[in-house]
Amino acid sequence: xxxxxxxxxxxxxxxxxxxxxxxxxxxxxxxxxxxxxxxxxxxxxxxxxxxxxxxxxxxxxxxxxxxxxxxxxxxxxxxxxxxxxxxxxxxxxxxxxxxxxxxxxxxxxxxxxxxxxxxxxxxxxxxxxxxxxxxxxxxxxxxxxxxxxxxxxxxxxxxxxxxxxxxxxxxxxxxxxxxxxxxxxxxxxxxxxxxxxxxxxxxxxxxxxxxxxxxxxxxxxxxxxxxxxxxxxxxxxxxxxxxxxxxxxxxxxxxxxxxxxxxxxxxxxxxxxxxxxxxxxxxxxxxxxxxxxxxxxxxxxxxxxxxxxxxxxxxxxxxxxxxxxxxxxxxxxxxxxxxxxxxxxxxxxxxxxxxxxxxxxxxxxxxxxxxxxxxxxxxxxxxxxxxxxxxxxxxxxxxxxxxxxxxxxxxxxxxxxxxxxxxxxxxxxxxxxxxxxxxxxxxxxxxxxxxxxxxxxxxxxxxxxxxxxxxxxxxxxxxxxxxxxxxxxxxxxxxxxxxxx
Numbered sequence: 001x002x003x004x005x006x007x008x009x010x011x012x013x014x015x016x017x018x019x020x021x022x023x024x025x026x027x028x029x030x031x032x033x034x035x036x037x038x039x040x041x042x043x044x045x046x047x048x049x050x051x052x053x054x055x056x057x058x059x060x061x062x063x064x065x066x067x068x069x070x071x072x073x074x075x076x077x078x079x080x081x082x083x084x085x086x087x088x089x090x091x092x093x094x095x096x097x098x099x100x101x102x103x104x105x106x107x108x109x110x111x112x113x114x115x116x117x118x119x120x121x122x123x124x125x126x127x128x129x130x131x132x133x134x135x136x137x138x139x140x141x142x143x144x145x146x147x148x149x150x151x152x153x154x155x156x157x158x159x160x161x162x163x164x165x166x167x168x169x170x171x172x173x174x175x176x177x178x179x180x181x182x183x184x185x186x187x188x189x190x191x192x193x194x195x196x197x198x199x200x201x202x203x204x205x206x207x208x209x210x211x212x213x214x215x216x217x218x219x220x221x222x223x224x225x226x227x228x229x230x231x232x233x234x235x236x237x238x239x240x241x242x243x244x245x246x247x248x249x250x251x252x253x254x255x256x257x258x259x260x261x262x263x264x265x266x267x268x269x270x271x272x273x274x275x276x277x278x279x280x281x282x283x284x285x286x287x288x289x290x291x292x293x294x295x296x297x298x299x300x301x302x303x304x305x306x307x308x309x310x311x312x313x314x315x316x317x318x319x320x321x322x323x324x325x326x327x328x329x330x331x332x333x334x335x336x337x338x339x340x341x342x343x344x345x346x347x348x349x350x351x352x353x354x355x356x357x358x359x360x361x362x363x364x365x366x367x368x369x370x371x372x373x374x375x376x377x378x379x380x381x382x383x384x385x386x387x388x389x390x391x392x393x394x395x396x397x398x399x400x401x402x403x404x405x406x407x408x409x410x411x412x413x414x415x416x417x418x419x420x421x422x423x424x425x426x427x428x429x430x431x432x433x434x435x436x437x438x439x440x441x442x443x444x445x446x447x448x449x450x451x452x453x454x455x456x457x458x459x460x461x462x463x464x465x466x467x468x469x470x471x472x473x474x475x476x477x478x479x480x481x482x483x484x485x486x487x488x489x490x491x492x493x494x495x496x497x498x499x500x501x
Contacts, residue, residue, distance in 0.1 A: 027190045029067040032074040034111075041144040042111045044194070045137065046078035049186035050105040050179065053160060058271045059172050061306075062105060062182040077137025078106035081161050082275045084283045086133040091337050091426075091451045092433055095138065101164075101275050107183055108137055110147040110154045111194050119197035122153045123474045124187050126180060128207030128233070128433070131300040132162050132286070138445075145441035149464070150471020153196045157183040159212075162282040163253055164275075166299035168246035169267065173305035180212050181222050181307050188225045202325075202474045204230030206436060210328075211235055211301070218320035219307050228325040228477060230470060232439070233334060233432055236397030238296050239311050240303035249289065249298050256281045256288075292345065293360045293385075295338055295393060313397070317404045325477035326405055327470065328398055329415035329499075333429030335390035337451065339382070340426045346382045353381035361392040368392075383427075394432075402490035411489035413479050415499040419462060421453030435501070438466040466501050 022035045023042055034044035050062035057063060079100035089095065112120070127134040127141055136156030143154030157180065159165060165176025188198050203213040203226050210231035216222045217229040251261050257273065259266045270278070282298070289298045301308045312320070339345045348356065357365040365388065372384045379387070398414055405412045417435040421428060428434075431451050437443050441463045443455045469479035469487060479487045479499070488497040 024071055025193050027193060029065045030069065031071040033071045034109075035075045036113065037110075037144055039145060039148045040113045041147050042113055043144060044074040044109040044111070045076050046103075046106045047072070047074055047109065048078070048103065048105060049107050049157065050182045052102045053105060053164070053175075054101045056271065058101065058164070059167065059169060059175065059267055061172065061175065061178050077108055077135075078103050078158065080104065080135035080137065081158050082164060082279050083129075083133045083161050084279055084286070086129055088337055088433060090341050091428060091431060091449065092140075093446050093449045099135075104158055105160075105179060105182075106137070107155050107157045107186065108143065109194055110143040111196075112147055112151050112153075114151070116151065116195060119192065119200075120151060120153050120195055121200040121202065121475045122155065122187060122191050122196040122198075123202045123204055123230075123471075124155045124157065124184060125230075126157060126159065126203075126205035126209030126212045128205065128209045129161065130295075130297045131166055131176060131208045132282075132297045134161070134208075140436060140442055140445050141440055142442050142445070143440065146439065146467055146471055149441070149467050150475050152471055152474045153191065153194055155183075155187055155191075159183070162297075163278055163285075163299065166246075166301065167253065168243065168250040168299075168302060170265075172267075173246075174301050174307055177212065177215060177301050177305070177307035180216060181219075184216055184222055184225055198225075200227050201225060202228035202230060204232070204470075204474075206232040207235060207432065208300070211238070214312050215240075215301060215307050217324060218312055218315040219309060222307060223320065223324075226324060228474065229321070229327070230473065231326075231328040232435060233330050233394055234328065234397075235295065235393055236312070236401075237393035238300075239313070240301050240308045241296075241299070243302050243304055246299060246302045249285070252288065253281060253285050253298075256284050293339075293356050293389065295335070313400065316401055319408060321405060322408060322410060324410070325473065326401070326410070326412035327414075327473050327479060328401060328412055329417060329435075330394045330398060331430040331432060331434050332416055332418040332420070333386065333390060334394040334432045335386045336428040336430075337432035337434075339386045339389075340428050340431070345385065348381050348385065350381045353385045357385050357388055360389045365389075365392070399496075402496055403492070406490055406492050406496075411491055413473065413487055413499065414490050414496075415487075415501060417466070417501045419459070419501065421451055423453055424450075426450055435466065438463040438501070439470060441467055462501060469499075 034042045037043045048065040081104045147154040159179035160176040205213045217226045354366045357369045472481040473479040487499040
């Protein structure tokens, strides 16, 4: 039994449930004891969906949890996966580290307290963080308000990150993606006990989480369990990692740990090292592989590996999302989050910016940069570079997906989130991650966040519209409903419909 497990006597949870203060739910691995929270939801936190990835299970595919006796206390989220601090803390806010390999593969579940005559639709949502940082248990992603807003069940999940999740090792590729697939299996097998409908599962996420949701929705093994998909700020311009590139990066990482690349199995040494050594070595790897304008992390899902058999630019036009409802979107200035506080980028000359955009975007980069400056003569190199590179990474493929799905008779709903912070001293604009507080209604979890600025009544109204639309989509397949502004699907035409928030 994991050191993270906490038990109650069976009668204690059952007695409290009769008083309306909590409830006990039977999962496949054992009973869990949830708590009533405002606004009218039950929360079940820190439920293991897989065994702890420690000992021989470090750098191994996820295994089923062995289960527990009695009733497990699910009042608190499990620890985050071991990780280095996020590179976006400067705009989102710092996190106090609380991570541990033991007990980290968990889900948090929020269930509306009101009675439902039919099973509720389910959102399984994955956090972003560049496959390097983040946790489904952070208060940024508290799903209680969203669950109550849409009368849906919301589930957030942890998955292995950085080297622990994405080293290219024999028999152990894309482990973080395999964790996500295990979380999806857990939801499919257990959500009925929480009053959920296993036939109405939406996989969603933001940034790396959107990348992951799309992989799960299009993979032949996991796709059949997915009815709907939400992708917020998916880095669609970042194709799954080339296997040779991933192998070379893995070799660099092993060298940083002093593990010889002589063909011997590195797993015994990797499993014997303190996890902090592994995290610190990945931080050094990030520094060594960093390049001006680079957004991709050193390691992320590998093409041809588990849950990433092909890229979505091939899978979506081929019909991998056929029969699934799709909602995708991006913010108005995605790369403001990455570039605005970087003096090396802010001070680029016109010539240097044009050269860099060519490196980032490809052959069309400089032409697009020049066109942007022609259309926005007061923009300057920094703003033009940020806008053009952001569209290449996060925006262009929204059109590709929209056209492909519309042609298949399965039109997607697509949005752009344009709310900018006030004040905005750094010129962030509607930056990457700016829509997260509006989805979950967790404004208080972002104190002094530059990307958010001052929050007022209009922001709460916007959160009701944005969160309400995405919750309605989870429930019905359409982001329209009572009190929500009309949102048309993307249809072929000169001016496709894009919902602006």
